[in-house]
Amino acid sequence: MKILVTGGTGFIGSHTVVELISAGHEVEILDNLSNSKESVLDAISKLTGVSPKFYKADILDKARLTEIFSGTKYDVVIHFAGLKAVAESVEQPLKYYENNVEGTINLLNAMLNTGVDNIIFSSSATVYGDPGVTAYTEDLPTGQNITSPYGKTKYMIEEILKDIAMSKPEFSATILRYFNPVGAHPSGFIGEDPNGRPNNLMPIIMKVAQGEYPELSIYGDDYPTSDGTCIRDYIHVVDLAKGHLAALQHIKPGISVYNLGSGKGTSVLEMVAAFEKASGKKLPYKIVGRRTGDLPEMHAIPEKAFRELGWKTELTIDDAMRDTINYLRALA
Numbered sequence: 001m002k003i004l005v006t007g008g009t010g011f012i013g014s015h016t017v018v019e020l021i022s023a024g025h026e027v028e029i030l031d032n033l034s035n036s037k038e039s040v041l042d043a044i045s046k047l048t049g050v051s052p053k054f055y056k057a058d059i060l061d062k063a064r065l066t067e068i069f070s071g072t073k074y075d076v077v078i079h080f081a082g083l084k085a086v087a088e089s090v091e092q093p094l095k096y097y098e099n100n101v102e103g104t105i106n107l108l109n110a111m112l113n114t115g116v117d118n119i120i121f122s123s124s125a126t127v128y129g130d131p132g133v134t135a136y137t138e139d140l141p142t143g144q145n146i147t148s149p150y151g152k153t154k155y156m157i158e159e160i161l162k163d164i165a166m167s168k169p170e171f172s173a174t175i176l177r178y179f180n181p182v183g184a185h186p187s188g189f190i191g192e193d194p195n196g197r198p199n200n201l202m203p204i205i206m207k208v209a210q211g212e213y214p215e216l217s218i219y220g221d222d223y224p225t226s227d228g229t230c231i232r233d234y235i236h237v238v239d240l241a242k243g244h245l246a247a248l249q250h251i252k253p254g255i256s257v258y259n260l261g262s263g264k265g266t267s268v269l270e271m272v273a274a275f276e277k278a279s280g281k282k283l284p285y286k287i288v289g290r291r292t293g294d295l296p297e298m299h300a301i302p303e304k305a306f307r308e309l310g311w312k313t314e315l316t317i318d319d320a321m322r323d324t325i326n327y328l329r330a331l332a
């Protein structure tokens with residue numbers, strides 16, 4: 001299939017591009033490089049032997065989108081482009097609504113104007129807000145008690161996709177709700193290398209390991225969990241990338257929603273221990289106060305993806321730690 005991948009030089013996008021090319025798909029990448037580097041394209045070429053066509057473009061630039069979509073007839077768009085820093089979205093909500101929601105509307109207009117009916121969208125477990133349970137199935141209500149503008153942009157985009165599907169029977173949107181992506185490609189060529197100050201646990205652990213930050217701050221050890229720290233469902237980015245390939249093989253008209261997670265919860269202290277085991281080094285950390293909006297515990301029930309897409313995770317937290325450390329060595 002001929003696929004446009006927006007955000008294809010980013011963390012999850014780049015790993016997905018590698019899987020798509022390896023499976024024989026023809027891929028083009030659109031990214032404004034606001035949170036990624038052009039050198040990722042060389043890494044993709046080294047890994048796959050293919051140099052995908054690259055548009056350095058912004059989804060806020062309607063004229064550029066029209067130009068790109070009028071040049072090629074895509075079968076599918078896989079849409080990763082978006083801003084994802086939760087704390088920044090609280091400080092600068094309009095930046096997030098503009099980039100994520102308006103950007104997606106522009107993209108959808110460009111698609112529909114050129115007869116492209118299929119989209120796979122990067123959503124997030126944050127759309128569930130605070131559902132009052134720890135194990136998440138796709139049929140839980142969404143949109144209630146979402147604490148950040150970032151999470152709300154994902155919810156709003158899901159609603160927009162549902163409305164388009166109501167108006168246009170041939171439209172197909174596959175909504176993939178990711179849990180917590182971690183790890184790197186086992187080659188060490190690509191991984192998570194965000195510009196600016198990261199918010200998520202793994203990139204912060206990486207900065208501590210690199211000596212850039214003195215220690216990891218753990219937000220609260222008095223939650224009602226096994227060791228008092230928050231529990232999340234971490235998924236290796238290569239497994240996540242393969243989830244997109246599985247979704248691509250099962251595109252059908254209408255809205256399809258899948259949780260992509262491992263189904264297993266891991267606490268922050270367990271993540272620290274796994275990193276220490278893989279690196280053979282102590283990871284300095286301190287316990288600080290709880291962070292507003294953090295839920296004690298959540299994990300995916302990923303059974304729908306297994307049943308309908310034949311997809312499940314194969315890699316472990318230990319694999320993710322090994323590959324992250326390998327990637328850090330390659331970066332150094």
Ligand SMILES: NC(=O)c1ccc[n+]([C@@H]2O[C@H](COP(=O)([O-])OP(=O)(O)OC[C@H]3O[C@@H](n4cnc5c(N)ncnc54)[C@H](O)[C@@H]3O)[C@@H](O)[C@H]2O)c1
Nearest residue numbers: 007010011012032033034035036058059081082084122124
């Ligand atoms: N990493 C996570 O924890 C996580 C969890 C759930 C959902 N997601 C979603 O998955 C997607 C990919 O996440 P990621 O971790 O790879 O993030 P990332 O920041 O590494 O990748 C996003 C890419 O989009 C590009 N981009 C941003 N705004 C753009 C714009 N206006 N025009 C063109 N390109 C633009 C960035 O330069 C970057 O390369 C995002 O939509 C994110 O919200 C991520």
